[in-house]
Amino acid sequence: MPRNRNAVLSQVLTVAQMRAAEQDLIAAGTSVEALMEKAGHGAGAYVHRISAGRSVAVLCGPGNNGGDGYVIARHLADRGVAVQVFAPLPPGTAAAAAARAAFGGTIHEGIPGDLPHGEVFVDCLFGSGLTRALPDDLHALLVRLAARHHRRVAVDLPSGVESDSGLPLNSALPTYDLTISLGAWKHAHFAMPAAAMMGALRLIDIGCGAVPGVPHVLARPYLRAPAADAHKYRRGLLAIVGGAMPGAALLAARAAAHAGAGYLRLIAGAEPDGIPADLVVVRADPGEALEDGRVAAVLIGPGLGRDEAARVRFASVVRCGLPTVVDADALMILHPAPGVGPGMIFTPHEGELAALERAYGLPGIGHKRERAVALAAASGAVIVAKGADSLIAGPDGRLLLAPRASSWLSVAGSGDVLAGIIASRLAVTRDPWTAAAEGLWLHGEAAARAGAAFSATGLADCVAPALGSLL
Numbered sequence: 001m002p003r004n005r006n007a008v009l010s011q012v013l014t015v016a017q018m019r020a021a022e023q024d025l026i027a028a029g030t031s032v033e034a035l036m037e038k039a040g041h042g043a044g045a046y047v048h049r050i051s052a053g054r055s056v057a058v059l060c061g062p063g064n065n066g067g068d069g070y071v072i073a074r075h076l077a078d079r080g081v082a083v084q085v086f087a088p089l090p091p092g093t094a095a096a097a098a099a100r101a102a103f104g105g106t107i108h109e110g111i112p113g114d115l116p117h118g119e120v121f122v123d124c125l126f127g128s129g130l131t132r133a134l135p136d137d138l139h140a141l142l143v144r145l146a147a148r149h150h151r152r153v154a155v156d157l158p159s160g161v162e163s164d165s166g167l168p169l170n171s172a173l174p175t176y177d178l179t180i181s182l183g184a185w186k187h188a189h190f191a192m193p194a195a196a197m198m199g200a201l202r203l204i205d206i207g208c209g210a211v212p213g214v215p216h217v218l219a220r221p222y223l224r225a226p227a228a229d230a231h232k233y234r235r236g237l238l239a240i241v242g243g244a245m246p247g248a249a250l251l252a253a254r255a256a257a258h259a260g261a262g263y264l265r266l267i268a269g270a271e272p273d274g275i276p277a278d279l280v281v282v283r284a285d286p287g288e289a290l291e292d293g294r295v296a297a298v299l300i301g302p303g304l305g306r307d308e309a310a311r312v313r314f315a316s317v318v319r320c321g322l323p324t325v326v327d328a329d330a331l332m333i334l335h336p337a338p339g340v341g342p343g344m345i346f347t348p349h350e351g352e353l354a355a356l357e358r359a360y361g362l363p364g365i366g367h368k369r370e371r372a373v374a375l376a377a378a379s380g381a382v383i384v385a386k387g388a389d390s391l392i393a394g395p396d397g398r399l400l401l402a403p404r405a406s407s408w409l410s411v412a413g414s415g416d417v418l419a420g421i422i423a424s425r426l427a428v429t430r431d432p433w434t435a436a437a438e439g440l441w442l443h444g445e446a447a448a449r450a451g452a453a454f455s456a457t458g459l460a461d462c463v464a465p466a467l468g469s470l471l
Contacts (some may be wrong), residue, residue: 012185012215012401014130014164021208032095035206039182040071043155046180047122048079050151054119055082059145061125062089067096068155069124070103077105090143099206111137121149128155128163128186133170140243146174153178158197166191183208185217188402191390197390215399218290221438225468233294235262236427241300241317243310246272248303248416251456255420258463261427287316299423302328302416323426327419336360338396342381347419349386369399382432392436405444413456418443421463442466
């Protein structure tokens with residue numbers, strides 16, 4: 001697939017943007033029925049593979065999402081799969097009515113008392129346009145059908161989820177093994193708490209065009225091995241400014257050593273123990289140590305502390321004007337001033353994001369993506385808003401949404417590892433946006449390779465194979 005098509009398929013649309021994209025296809029000569037056929041055929045192929053020929057129950061709503069369900073059911077029946085269709089409401093659109101008529105099989109109407117036990121349940125009750133809670137009878141039917149099947153698939157979105165916010169509109173909604181998005185990704189696919197309900201994510205291309213200025217999904221980066229004539233300084237000298245608690249800085253350095261920088265230098269605060277042989281330690285004022293013109297990037301924050309000595313060290317880093325990753329304690333003592341922000345990467349978790357919003361006089365309301373974009377614009381920094389639904393926001397309004405990573409990342413020190421990876425990539429690339437994107441992707445890939453119940457040290461040691469997978 002051409003890379004420009006990949007870029008189109010990575011865009012994330014609001015409900016209004018998705019409707020406009022579909023209208024553009026219709027205006028260009030594609031019928032609603034043809035779009036429904038393409039979406040239903042693609043989704044049906046995934047359901048067929050999951051069912052392995054075993055029974056499938058499809059719950060169809062009144063709108064075009066329900067029409068997709070009828071198309072899915074027809075394609076499964078054509079392949080010899082035993083399909084039962086449940087339609088508590090009649091079709092409300094002409095395309096859905098046509099898809100129902102084309103199915104030709106048995107349809108259980110209304111709210112049946114007896115429900116089947118089977119292999120795969122397909123939720124096509126409501127799609128991405130839902131803005132209010134499901135009525136009690138439909139919610140109960142959805143929950144009962146889901147509970148009676150071993151595998152559950154949501155088409156476009158799980159019913160009962162608001163697409164633009166990722167918020168559940170009902171309590172006690174089912175969880176799914178697979179969610180198949182139609183046409184484009186929606187914000188709920190990457191926003192908590194909805195993202196935790198969806199299982200694996202797949203996308204069906206129905207031909208939508210590019211929409212300017214929208215967010216995109218964080219993609220696998222393209223990296224190259226160092227040039228044949230590379231040396232340690234050309235690959236990037238990263239200075240890590242330590243503080244009162246040196247363990248966190250050493251952990252960040254361990255991750256950075258595996259992420260591509262050619263030379264690591266720790267500007268120590270407290271004397272660290274267990275210094276690896278390949279880490280150069282300098283005991284000096286950061287301002288003096290950073291006068292070395294070969295330093296490509298700086299990391300400050302892990303283990304820095306929040307006392308007056310920490311503030312002095314942070315001020316020295318700001319004065320040097322180098323590309324800098326600002327993490328952990330440094331985010332909590334940051335005060336907006338000339339030079340604080342532009343050329344920097346801030347890596348806040350939720351509590352640090354709120355503290356930064358207060359520092360910059362921002363209201364701190366809205367979706368996480370809106371808050372991160374506002375902070376990036378106010379500060380001039382690239383914002384890596386980390387958490388279960390991490391994202392990257394740029395001062396120019398760009399936004400990348402990260403696919404949900406391993407929940408085993410919820411371990412002490414994983415943020416120090418992320419900071420070290422991003423800082424290492426900043427030393428290599430000299431570009432904050434590129435470094436943030438590459439670093440966040442490598443962090444997620446390292447977690448996938450680390451498996452279950454890893455420590456932060458184990459995570460750091462998986463950065464090298466994660467990077468190697470890109471070469």
